Amino acid sequence: MAKQSLGEKLADISEKTKSSQAWNSIFRPGSIFRKGYSDSPRNRSYVVMNSLIYHLHPVKVKRHAVKVSYTLCLGGLSFFLFILLTVTGIFLMFFYRPTAAQAWDDIYTLQTSVTFGLFVRNMHRWTAHLMVLTVFLHMARVFYHGAYKAPREFNWVIGVILLTLTLLLSFTGYLLPWDQLALWAVTVGTNMMGYTPVFGDQVRFVLLGGVEIGTDTLLRWYVLHVLMLPFVAVIFMAIHFWRVRKDGGISGPL
Amino acid sequence: MAEIPEHLLKRAEEAKARAGAESEGEPVPNEATETKVPEELLDRTKAAGDRDTTLATKESGTQVEPPQLPAPTGSGPAGHTQRLLTVVKSGSIQDVKLKPVDKVHVWPHLLVVEFVAALAITAFSTVFSIFVNAPLLELANFNQTPNPSKAPWYFLGLQELLTMFHPMVAGVTIPGLALFLLILAPYIDRNPSNKPEDRKFAISLMTIHLMFWAVLVMIGSFFRGPGFNFIFPWADGLFFEL
Numbered sequence: 001m002a003k004q005s006l007g008e009k010l011a012d013i014s015e016k017t018k019s020s021q022a023w024n025s026i027f028r029p030g031s032i033f034r035k036g037y038s039d040s041p042r043n044r045s046y047v048v049m050n051s052l053i054y055h056l057h058p059v060k061v062k063r064h065a066v067k068v069s070y071t072l073c074l075g076g077l078s079f080f081l082f083i084l085l086t087v088t089g090i091f092l093m094f095f096y097r098p099t100a101a102q103a104w105d106d107i108y109t110l111q112t113s114v115t116f117g118l119f120v121r122n123m124h125r126w127t128a129h130l131m132v133l134t135v136f137l138h139m140a141r142v143f144y145h146g147a148y149k150a151p152r153e154f155n156w157v158i159g160v161i162l163l164t165l166t167l168l169l170s171f172t173g174y175l176l177p178w179d180q181l182a183l184w185a186v187t188v189g190t191n192m193m194g195y196t197p198v199f200g201d202q203v204r205f206v207l208l209g210g211v212e213i214g215t216d217t218l219l220r221w222y223v224l225h226v227l228m229l230p231f232v233a234v235i236f237m238a239i240h241f242w243r244v245r246k247d248g249g250i251s252g253p254l
Numbered sequence: 255m256a257e258i259p260e261h262l263l264k265r266a267e268e269a270k271a272r273a274g275a276e277s278e279g280e281p282v283p284n285e286a287t288e289t290k291v292p293e294e295l296l297d298r299t300k301a302a303g304d305r306d307t308t309l310a311t312k313e314s315g316t317q318v319e320p321p322q323l324p325a326p327t328g329s330g331p332a333g334h335t336q337r338l339l340t341v342v343k344s345g346s347i348q349d350v351k352l353k354p355v356d357k358v359h360v361w362p363h364l365l366v367v368e369f370v371a372a373l374a375i376t377a378f379s380t381v382f383s384i385f386v387n388a389p390l391l392e393l394a395n396f397n398q399t400p401n402p403s404k405a406p407w408y409f410l411g412l413q414e415l416l417t418m419f420h421p422m423v424a425g426v427t428i429p430g431l432a433l434f435l436l437i438l439a440p441y442i443d444r445n446p447s448n449k450p451e452d453r454k455f456a457i458s459l460m461t462i463h464l465m466f467w468a469v470l471v472m473i474g475s476f477f478r479g480p481g482f483n484f485i486f487p488w489a490d491g492l493f494f495e496l
Contacts, residue, residue, distance in 0.1 A: 146448030
């Protein structure tokens with residue numbers, strides 16, 4: 001066989017690259033990286049169909065569903081805030097140790113000596129409060145539009161569970177700075193749970209990891225806050241979004 | 255009138271020419287029969303026909319006439335491959351359940367809105383986080399109870415109830431019941447309409463419920479001072495940390 005010239009070799013490599021799976025998924029039809037994207041109905045469909053967006057949205061939705069005045073974007077914003085909280089939360093985890101001896105000092109050091117530490121902590125706290133608000137308003141919006149009615153009953157149930165999970169996520173995070181505000185807010189909250197009928201003391205013991213709030217409580221709530229509750233919430237969110245599409249998109253128009 | 259594609263026009267021309275030639279008495283070899291059905295398949299069909307006849311004879315004992323197989327043709331009279339039998343309106347044979355709805359593409363109409371909303375809330379929380387710092391009080395101290403001690407704001411409604419009821423009622427029964435009824439809402443409210451004028455009762459009830467919590471949370475947040483006593487925030491100051 002004749003020896004290939006350099007030009008032939010290059011042409012060969014270029015052809016192999018262009019027929020590879022990676023190349024074709026980056027420069028797929030509808031991709032913004034593909035040369036010559038033009039605004040056509042075909043390409044508009046490809047943008048959704050050939051990307052991750054297809055997990056969340058169909059190619060087309062009812063015209064009234066894109067009106068901001070109908071949904072106020074509350075559900076989407078709740079999800080987006082959850083993502084923001086995950087990102088800022090991961091950053092905070094690098095600088096935090098959940099023990100009574102170290103937690104407060106870690107937060108203090110984070111605020112004073114870590115680049116963007118104070119900013120990211122502020123962001124995490126304020127978006128957390130904001131998320132409680134948007135989830136609550138989302139529930140009110142859905143109720144006032146009668147969107148919990150058939151065939152969406154089950155999705156409403158999932159939604160109420162997600163509201164509860166959001167409150168629990170926020171409440172478990174409240175203890176972590178281990179300052180006076182955290183300690184006594186959680187004392188008030190868990191004392192209330194101790195009044196659960198029949199097994200109140202047991203509920204309180206499991207939640208606190210002991211009879212009093214202490215370093216065990218901190219570890220317990222930390223694991224709940226960064227791992228278990230987000231894990232459960234993500235599962236319920238996946239079901240929630242899937243049900244929205246399964247039940248024929250968002251409700252309405254009124 | 256819709257434009258007829260060129261290849262169809264051409265095919266129609268050919269068929270017309272062939273039909274014209276046939277009617278003039280010059281038999282044109284039917285290409286379709288010769289080319290489209292291979293010989294061996296025709297043979298097989300004939301063999302199958304014979305077998306059926308013998309089987310039928312064995313079972314019933316009577317002679318069955320071998321079925322007259324029509325010569326297979328690829329085209330109908332005058333070269334047409336299909337014949338129009340009748341025209342049926344779609345409504346009379348199809349039960350169309352789904353009414354066509356006005357739809358728009360998710361890209362760009364919905365995704366742009368979502369993107370702008372996400373951008374706006376990111377900008378808002380960024381600016382807010384630059385100017386307002388999250389509270390970090392002094393290290394937790396079990397021996398020094400702050401006065402007042404308050405729960406996080408979303409639980410202040412419950413803490414407010416604690417001043418009125420036994421802790422089991424305020425902390426467990428009322429919120430538990432509220433959550434339970436909320437979950438059951440779609441199963442209690444069987445009214446299928448989503449029009450506000452048809453569901454005045456449901457809307458009133460929910461509004462009262464939401465206002466109940468909103469008012470309690472606000473009282474707990476702003477109108478409770480040392481000893482969790484009632485205060486006016488403009489007179490006695492704010493006792494509230496987020």
